[in-house]
Amino acid sequence: MSDIKTRYLLVGFSVAGWWCARAIRERDRNGKIVALTKENGVYSPPLITYYLGNKVSTIDYRSGWMENLDLELVPGGEAKKLERENNRLILASGESFVFEKALIATGGLPIVPPIPGREVTGVFTLTTPRDMQEIREFMKFQEGERVTILGGGFIGLKTAEAFMELGVKITLVELANRLLQNMVDERGSYYLEKALERAGLEVIKEDTVSEFQSREGKLSGALLQSGKYLPGNLAVVAIGVHPNIDWLQGSGIELGRGVIVDEFQESKRAGIFAAGDVAETKNLITGERNVVAVWPEAVKQGKIAGENMAGNRLSYPGSLPVNTVSVGEVxxxxxxxxxxxxxxxxxxxxxxxxxxxxxxxxxxxxxxxxxxxxxxxxxxxxxxxxxxxxxxxxxxxxxxxxxxxxxxxxxxxxxxxxxxxxxx
Amino acid sequence: MAKSLLFPEFKVVRDENRCIACQVCVRQCANDVHIYDEEDDQVYSQEETCVGCQRCVTLCPTRALEVTKKEAGMRPNANWSINHLRNLYKQAETGGVLLTGMGCSEDYPIYWDHLLLNASQVTNPSIDPLREPIEIKTFLGRKEEFLDTDWEEEPPVLKTQLAPQLELSVPIMFSAMSYGSISYNAFRSLAEAAQEIGTFCNSGEGGLHPDFYLFGGNIIVQVASGRFGVHPGYLRAAAAVEIKIGQGAKPGIGGHLPGEKVSPDVSRTRKIPVGSDAISPAPHHDIYSIEDLERLILAIKEATNYKKPVSVKIAAVHNVAAIASGVVRAGADIVAIDGIRGGTGAAPQVIRDNVGIPIELALAQVDERLRREGIRHRASLVIAGGIRSSSDIIKAIALGADAVYIGTAALVALGCHLCQKCYTGKCNWGIATQDPYLTKRLNPNIGKRRLVALLHAWSAEIKEMLGGMGVNALESLRGNREHLRAVGLSREEREILGVKAAGEGW
Amino acid sequence: MKRIRIHEEYCIGCRLCEINCLVKHSRSGKIIKAFRGEEPRSLPRVRVEEEGYLSFALQCRHCDDAPCLENCPTGAMYRDEETQAVLCDEDKCIGCWMCIMSCPLGVIQRERKTKKVASKCDLCRGEEIPVCVKNCPNEALAYE
CATH class of the missing domain: 3.30.390.30 (FAD/NAD-linked reductase, C-terminal dimerisation domain)
Known part of the structure; x- marks a missing residue:
């Protein structure tokens, strides 16, 4: 198969990718942009839980400006390898792209700890539309009377919020002594826990799932470290995500927890940028390098990467973890x-x-x-x-x-x- | 504590069907008349402190409010009027001199309303001001008796040196209202409007705020008995200097700016401590005769290099004609006369309402006297005190005035509702106050616009009236009392005014 | 684009801007009904802030790089092609409050009842002059 040539290649086309494309287009009207996404199309990740909870009828990002980007979208385009010596990227499908400038924006993958029984039917993660569809399908055929959510962080709570709308009984299991460990303190967590309790949700802290038990390959319940047993045939592992960088091994790009970038969002390989949940940047306050996987930072990083890919030289002041959650009346x-x-x-x-x-x-x-x-x-x-x-x-x-x-x-x-x- | 016998002057009527408890009235009343009750989500009013300024009525978005005069329930008595009773109660309680603001509100005759103007018919054609120019430009200052011209030169050369003049595009100036008695924004509105129109405003005796030196070309600065804010720079900055001897609202007494109105900015401008009362003595302590006045006039002329006309402002009192004659002989280029209806920021009510004479009579007598003495040309006559409309102005000109000062009319244009509480410093319209919460209420951009509009309107009306008389220049009407006729006046009053009765021909 | 300018030195804190904004965005559009008959009462999209003698009416600035728009996960926040105003499509809004979190001026409100729809200045869609500007008695707001 011959190479497809492009001026700009966006590997991953979610928040960071969109705003990168937009920034490129504001400076370069004609340069060819190819955007790869391993999903079927363009969607807004935060809407997945809302869709599961029947609060929205689509997960599409519906905004006029997206239509005018004039780019070539490659759905199902999962990146497999970036060549070390050349600006050539090869997809799982075998297609290859030769680019002048690239943005790595492959986002994150859910973390699933090695808990025995994690592979049985009924144990899910919830970060992609595919996950969401699978849960929906599963729930159609099961009496989903009880759901165990492992993880009381941001994703865990968003997941809980979705299930609350579906009227199932939910147990939230969190290893730490508070919910949203990184976002609040114990007092902040207290208000959340109260709101969850009022909504009929059970919160178990300082505990975790030690085994997913099954009957005939189907989940029957979760056994906690404390010995407590939570019966139920649906569980969601929502501990968090880690940057999707394994495919970059051997590409010559410096990797830490994520793709290490400088203040211009450029990786160690000139012309290859990264932004969003995959990028490891300096924290605005502490100066420490870390991955801050939130929407507003993905937008900012994407914009700066786009500007710089198109010839500008803007720098990113540093990442700031910011987020908002609503559960019940809190x-x-x-x-x-x-x-x-x-x-x-x-x-x-x-x-x-x-x-x-x-x-x-x-x-x-x-x-x-x-x-x-x-x-x-x-x-x-x-x-x-x-x-x-x-x-x-x-x-x-x-x-x-x-x-x-x-x-x-x-x-x-x-x-x-x-x-x-x-x-x- | 003894119960006060004072009763509310005004009645606040709130239409509960319209009130939406939005609290605009609560926020706008500096007298705390309206109070919001959060528990009831309702606004209540306590009318004891209402001054009838109509601020709340004007701003209420649903027109739910009405503030009317409260009928006192006492048996009507022509001698013991409600006002007398109120003052009696008040003084029995306070033991003090009653203060008030604005001009005399007593029911004395207003002669403007008994004077009628002439118009052209058949024998002398009237002029259409939309088609033909009508000149209302006015020059204030001493005019020469003879103009010595060298006709040998080509072109001929005027050899007489002319006295300095103020050039007014309209025969209307803004009266002396000091920064202190009125707010920064009010003064700014007046100064900007004067500049835009091409006329003058007057600093009053409060000095000149540094920001207003910019408008110096359109400001007459005052030198009064307190000499507040007077220094060489002040005199130099101005277009003319006015020595204030008296004021129509309070002839014979001095001025008093209450300490509440002496804000840091006012203190800087007046060169007195913040919060201290600014007291102008009743007389100038260096003026006890016409000769003393002459010395001050000369000193000011000397200080300003004889480049600026000097005005002397006096109140209209019984002997005004003789006094004015002396003032002219002392070297004043302009004599300003303030009648009994002249306004004030603060004056004892008993003085304001009982001392002085109507400006119409004073003007007629002064003009007459100066003419008779052959010195009318040596000074311009500017009159003040209750000028309400363009017709008052044109009648004043026909009676002999060169121009008029307007004070109250200008403040009304700025939003004043004549509540007469200027002396409290709590003007809800942001005019007669220094409270930063209240002064914001007068946006000088709006104020200027309204003043300019007013002067444009009056100019147009003056031109219409002049045209009707067949006169194409205001100059030709000046002192021409044949254009006036009196109705409903006694023979004596007509004689004093020098005006024939309506119905008499030439 | 035309924007609402704030002249804080002339703001008299009367809140007529808030009142008129509330009425404009009420169901009936009639002042007495909007206050006394409509439950829940609609929210003003302009807010007067006060401290001491200072006050001003603040509403959305419709920023060029509007962070609320950039951070809206549904695309409900959008820029109107014609007026360049940043508007909220209430049908798309999911009440995630990313916009509130992003607004450096704090001018986006949560709708009292539905708790779903962000209410913000829409420049009175279709009006030649927004009602807050039109009804400011002291011209402390200007549309220019």
Whole structure:
């Protein structure tokens, strides 16, 4: 099979890939773009759980700007190998592409720990439309009276949220002493747990599944480390994802937990960029390298990669973990360093029956925020973190009931409010 | 504590079918008349403190509010009016001089309303101002008796040196209202409007805020008995200087800016400490005679290199004609006369309502006297005190005025509703206050626009009236009392005004 | 594009912008009914912020690089071709609040009842001048 030549090759076409394509198109109207996706088409990953929970009727990302990208989409295009010496990429199907610039945006794969019985029918992961379809099919033929979800992190909760809509009994098993280990502290978790309980969901903390037990190859229940047994024929392993980089072994690209990139989102191989859940970047606050697999960072990284692939030289300020979850009547936003290591950190908190706000400050700067309910001003706090605005002079106002733009330094405020465009 | 016998002056009527408890009234009332009850989700009103400024009524989005005069329930008594009773109660409780704001509101005759204008018919054609130019430009300052011209030169050369003049595109100026008595935004509106129109506003006795030096070419600065904010730069910045001897609202007494209105900015402008009362003495302590006045006029002319006209403002009192004659002889280029209806930011009510004479009579007498003495040309006459409309202005010109000052009318254009509470510093319209929460309410861009619109409208009306009389220049109407006729006035009043009765021909 | 400019020095904190915005986005469009007859009451999309003597009305700035639009996982947030306004297609909105989390000005609200639809300034779709600007008694808002 002969090579397909392209100026830009996007390996993986999800959030980071879309915004990369868009950024390329803004600078280069004509350069050929080929986008590979191992799925059947383009979809919005966060919608998978919403679709399972019957809250949306499609998982398509439906926005006008996507239609005008003028690119060649290759569905089912799973990347298998990147040649070490050449800019040539080979697919599992055998097709090969020769490119000038490439973006690696292959995202993450679910982590499934080596728990005995993980291969039996009834144990699923839920990160792709295929997973979702399989669960749907499975539930059609089973009395899904009880679901065990392993993992009380972001994906676990999103999964729980979906099943809650389906009216099944859910048990959430989390190894740590709190839910959303990376996003909240124990108090933040408390509000979530209460909301889950009120919604009829059982939460088991400091425990994990030691074995998936089966009958005739079908899941019959989960045995926990504590000895507790959770009967049921449906379980979802939702511990998290890890970057999909195995296919890059031997390609000459430096790999850590993910694809290691510099501030231009470029890997060690010139012309090959990475963005999104597969990229390992510097953390905005700590400066440590890690993979921050959240939508807003994927957008930012994708845009910067696209700009730079098309000849610009923009740098990425660093990744900031940010996310939001709603379960029952509780809505939560978390950003930055919310459980800092021991050290010189200052904490500002307000606690009430139905809301909790925690701000983490270091050297007069805001570095982390947790908001439980009353989240309307979340973006204001997060932008203070992103823009590294010194908050020392007005920190007494940060947790005021009616905190808003008006409390910010006039210059910063006017830049945001008066500026025709906002750089965030 | 003894129960106060004062009763509310106004009644707040809230149409509960319309009120949406949006609290606009609550937020807009500086007198705390409206109170929102969160538990009931309802707004209640306590009318004791209502001053009838109509701010809430104007801003209420559902027109649910009405503020009307409250009828006091006492038996009607022509002698003991409600106002007298209220003042009695108030003074019995406070033991103080009652203060008030704006001009005299007593029911004295308004002579403008008894004067009628002439128009052309058949024998002298009227002029259509839309087709033909009508000149209303006015020059204020001393005019020469003779113009010495060298006709030998080609072209001929004027040898007489002309006295400095103020050039007004309309015969209307804004009266003295100090920054302090009115807000920064109010002053800014006046200054910007004066500049746009091509006329003048007056600094009052409050000095000149640094921002307003920019408008100096359109500002007359005042030198009053307190001498607040007076320094060489102040005199130099202005187009003219006015020595304030008296004010129509309070002839014979000084000024008093309450400390509440002396904000940091006002303090800088007046050169007095923040929060201290600014007291202008009743007389200038260096002026006890016409000769003393002459010395001050000369000193100011000297300080300004004889480049600027000097005006002297006096209140219309019984002997105004003789006083004005002295003022002209002392070297004033402009004599400003303020009648009994002239406004103020603060004055004792008893003075405001009982001292002075109507400006119409004062004007007629001053003009007459100066003419008789042959010195009318030596100074321009500017009158002030209750000018309400373009017809008042044109009648004033026919009675002998060169131009008018408007104060209250300008403030009304800016939103004033004549609640007469300027002295409290809590003007809900953002005009007579220094409270930063209230001053924001007057956007000077809007204020300027409204003032400019008002002067445009009055100019157009003046031109219409002039055209009707067949007069194509305001100059030709000045002092021409044949264009006026009186209705409903006694022979004595007509004689003082120098105006024939309606029905009399030439 | 035309934007709403804020002149905070002239904001008098009357909140007539909020009131008129609420009415404009109510079901009836009639002020008394919108406040007294409609349950739940609709939300204003402009909010007056106050601190001391300072106040201003703040609504969506319709940023050029609108982070709410970029971070919306459904494509519900979109830019209107004609007015360049950033609008929310309420049918597509799933109430995930990514937009709220992204907005540096904090001007996106959650709808009180449905808790599903982000309510934000739409520049009064179809109006020549947005109602907050039109009804500001002191011209503290300008559309230019």
């Amino acid at each position: 809505t939560l936003v978390s950003a930055g360093l919310v459980n800092p290591p021991a050290g010189d950190f200052e904490f500002l908190t307000t606690v009430s029956d139905d809301s909790y706000r925690k701000l983490v400050l270091k050297d007069g700067y805001l570095v982390g925020v947790i908001l439980v309910n009353r989240i309307e001003k979340a973006g204001v706090y997060i932008n203070l973190i992103r823009q590294k605005v010194k908050v020392e002079s007005f920190k007494d106002r940060l947790l005021k009931e009616d905190f808003g733009m008006i409390n910010l330094p006039a210059e910063y405020r006017k830049h945001l409010v008066e500026g025709a465009s906002i750089e965030v």
